[in-house]
Amino acid sequence: MNSKQIWVDADACPKVIKEILFRAAERVGVAVILVANQPLQVPRSRYIRSIQVAAGFDVADSHIVQQAQAGELVITADIPLAAEVIAKGCLALNPRGDLYTEDNIRQRLSMRDFMDNLRSSGVNTGGPMAFSKADRQAFANQLDRLLAKECE
Secondary structure: OOOOEEEEEOOOOOHHHHHHHHHHHHHHOOEEEEEEOOOOOOOOOOOEEEEEOOOOOOHHHHHHHHHOOOOOEEEOOOHHHHHHHHHOOOEEEOOOOOEEOOOOHHHHHHHHHHHHHHHHOOOOOOOOOOOOHHHHHHHHHHHHHHHHHHHO
């Protein structure tokens, strides 16, 4: 990360992850921008702000892709969004602490598309696993590593 700005795909981001990001913003002075198509409550802080975009399919994602700059961090569980921001030179981290990279994003997109095809053919693939304490810890640890690199 070579810039002090974190973009958050906030519509589906777990509250606990937002809270970790809010604490990090205050601790290291990094700007955290939450983008959603609904109003968000964020703490009063010079480092934290929210942007409400119009309702619609992928409107928040499009805003993030347009605004994020190379080297910035994007928090998202949306694999196509992660692929787009990685192509721009951004870092992408999912709320479970997995860092998307140029090396792994194509495989993740292929798996996502495969699962979509199964669901559309009537196969019940189940949903994502419940968000756990281990997921929260993995996210916090990965965020700390990325922010520490920023401060080097």
